[in-house]
Amino acid sequence: MMPPAIVILGAGALAAARNIQALYPDSRVHALQGRVEADVAYSELGAHLRDLYACGTPIVALCAAGIVIRCVAPLLSNKGAEPPVLAVAEDGSAVVPLLGGLAGVNVMAREIAAALCVSPAITTSGELRFGTCVLNPPEGYTLADLGQGKRFVSDLLAGESTRVEGEAPWLDDAQLPRSASARLAIRVTPRAWDGRVDELVIHPRSVVAAVTLGDLRESAGARVMSQLPAQAGAAVGKGANAHARAEEADIEAAASIEARVRACLDAHGLAVLSLAALLASTEDMTNAALAQAAARLNVPLRFAPMPADDNDNGASPAHLLQTALRVPYETLHDDRDEAVALALAPLAIDPGTIGRARGRLTVIGLGPGSAELMVPAARKALDEATDILGYDTYVKMAGPLRADQRVHGTDNREEMQRAHHAFELASAGRSVVMVSSGDPGVFAMAAAVLEALDTSGNSAWAAVELRIVPGVSAAMATAAQAGAPLGHDFCMLSLSDNLKPWSIIETRLRHAAQADLVMAFYNPVSRARPWQLDKALDIVREYRAANTPVVLGRDIGRPGGTLRTVTLGELRSADVDMRTMVIVGSSTTRQFTQGAQWVQWVYTPRWYR
Structure with a gap:
């Protein structure tokens, strides 16, 4: 079973949530953003519970049962496909299984109640009578027909007895009314069910x-x-x-x-x-x-x-x-x-x-650092991974991770070695995630991974299932907080000359400035090259007015992130460090303030005069 999401609304539920989390080591505590710090932050309870439910994630919600029911009610349709959903009192004094009777919700209710030293509020008739859910066989087994199973249990509750044919050790301790001569039979067999109404057929996946x-x-x-179509040429x-x-x-x-x-x-x-x-x-x-x-x-x-x-x-x-x-x-x-x-x-x-799986390598972007700005596909890839590779800082940002996941953290400059290592792991059948910050295709690991594949000539690497999952880039996150400075044509430029000569950077800066593009500068300064941003600004100032707005976003999406707007004439390299995104406006970029709080907005109109 997938690890449950333990969802809380406030700090009062955190202690009970941590006790429940200890039962399921791979689980995470999800907390309402701004109220309490936990493993995962969410902004709106209803939408979050529905997202978890739709993904099949078991839910343990520490709040009123009615709240949970109203939140997931629009999604209720197929009883046989619903994940376990439980409501637990904030202080841990009550455990109520709500949904997922065929997915083990009552088993979870008993486990959680035992950990909290209370009695579970189980109301399922068969569960209460027999001490187990007959219609919920263990992993590796499945019911032939749920409808027939319900009728079968109904007959047992009405006083019928049963016999068990085949290996069903999970029923050994169940309080089933048994009789060797019973009309009803629980049959554990790979043979197809013939439709007989006096049988509950369970198929082992054998x-x-x-x-x-x-x-x-x-x-x-x-x-x-x-x-x-019959056309000449190999291009067809x-x-x-x-x-x-x-x-x-x-x-x-x-x-x-x-x-x-x-x-x-x-x-x-x-x-x-x-x-x-x-x-x-x-x-x-x-x-x-x-x-x-x-x-x-x-x-x-x-x-x-x-x-x-x-x-x-x-x-x-x-x-x-x-x-x-x-x-x-x-x-x-x-x-x-x-x-x-x-x-x-x-x-x-x-x-x-059985044999091995096809290996998978997924290159993801974490976004700028905030969990809520990570796209769901990236989080899903992390949850499914056996191995996670990346720059140490970014791998730590990807957490929390499961204890059984292998983490391969490296120095930030070891891109090609990291890509080779990822393919070696994936070609052995493992599910590998390569972590980048922001978007993996913007000055990040997607290009290195594709270059490694392109130049390898390795057939085992070519057999790996390769996926690239987009993320929210630093430029996009900074622009969103500032308003819409990237509202018209723009370009992204890295000012680092580690992988290209400074002369090329200067040429591109000059062309971008001449073209009146908004420019987003990545890697603007470092201790090794403190002069390059000022040199870049000197070039831009040849083509832009001194009052051109410049947005500076430092650690946007991370704790302590700051945003401010200066003019091109005011900006100096001392205002910027390696963790700052610099967005230089075009000739049409505007800024204004609004409201009693004097909120400042920057935008580039979608037109030119």
């Missing part, structure tokens, strides 16, 4: 489907080329039309893979819900159709190397199973399809033990 794609790959490629196959056709072929191939796996399961009377994973050759790791097929089957996608002799004599899914599985199993085939083989194990299989 089947692995291995597939090989030779014929699919060839037919899909041929179909794409045959559907392209590289155009948007070819890309669209390739996507169509992937969708069609994914549907075909899914159909073949389902047909093989049907041929042996096995339930699709008993499938633990889809297995393919590492040679097909970048195949989009495989990923789509696994998603359609709702199982993890895993990979194993094809034995060398198999490559000579034709790819065999049975050989993939031999390479990947570490448990006893029975091999099953469909005589009509040699591209699919099934492994049927006696017990549920942990997908993490």
Whole structure:
């Protein structure tokens, strides 16, 4: 289960929240911004709870139950898909499970209540009668049909007894009314449910489907080329039309893979819900159709190397199973399809033990430093990562992190070494996050990662799933606080000459000033080059009036951040340090003050006169 979000409104709930957090080491305490310092800040309770709920995050809210219900009520639809949601009194005196009966909410309620030395307010009839939720099997097992499960439990509550067929150790201590001759039966089996109303069928995820794609790959490629318009030149196959056709072929191939796996399961009377994973050759790791097929089957996608002799004599899914599985199993085939083989194990299989996953490298931007300015996709990537790399300062900003996540902090100048290290980890099947501040594509690690990939010629690196998640850059964050100084054409320039000659910086400054662009200066000064900002300003002053507004944002988005506006004539390098963003306005940039508090705004109109 995903670690819960422990949500509080004020300081009075913090002590109880920390006690609950001790039960779930990877959990975080979420607090209303401005009221109390915790692990994660949020600005509006309703929106925050709905975001957590929509992402499937278990919620422990230390506030009135009615507040929680009203907040998430618009999202309530599918009982079988809701995460656990609990309300806990601020002082820890009451624990009330609200939602997620099929996701273990009552188990959480008992755990939290025991830690707080109170009794949980459990109202679920089956839970109270039998001491467990029969419809909530442990990880690795799933109900065949929720509707039938509800009817089954209703029959038990009405006085029926049951027998248990198959391995169900989690029910050993349950107070079920048992009888060897009972009409009703709880059956734990990978076999497909036949619709009998006197059975509660629970499927262990004990089947692995291995597939090989030779014929699919060839037919899909041929179909794409045959559907392209007959135009001369190699450029035809590289155009948007070819890309669209390739996507169509992937969708069609994914549907075909899914159909073949389902047909093989049907041929042996096995339930699709008993499938633990889809297995393919590492040679097909970048195949989009495989990923789509696994998603359609709702199982993890895993990979194993094809034995060398198999490559000579034709790819065999049975050989993939031999390479990947570490448990006893029975091999099953469909005589009509040699591209699919099934492994049927006696017990549920942990997908993490099957072969390996496709490695992933996600390059993220943390934004300027405030947690609320980090985009949700970046936070999600951090939460899912096994390894986190970056400049030490930025890695610390990315926290809190889980105890099981590996952190690889380095010096700020080791960009290429860091990129190489990230690819090595990801190519071994790990989920890696490369951390930058601001936006990763603005004077940050995205370019270094792509350069490392471009120049490596490493096929294992090329097989890594690479994603770049945008962030709020320092220029954007500073501009937003000042108003809209970047409201018209602008450019971003780094004044650091560590990676380019100063002569190039001067040339670009002069052209940008001549073009009347607003300019955002990154890396404006440092101890090693205190003179460069003044030199840059001398160039800009040749083209800009002395009263041109200049915005100085220092540590924007971080504690102690400051913002002020000066004129180009007033500005000196002593006003700036390495942590300052300098935004020099154009000839049209304006500033004004407004209101009793004399709030100052800077903006660049979207027109030229």
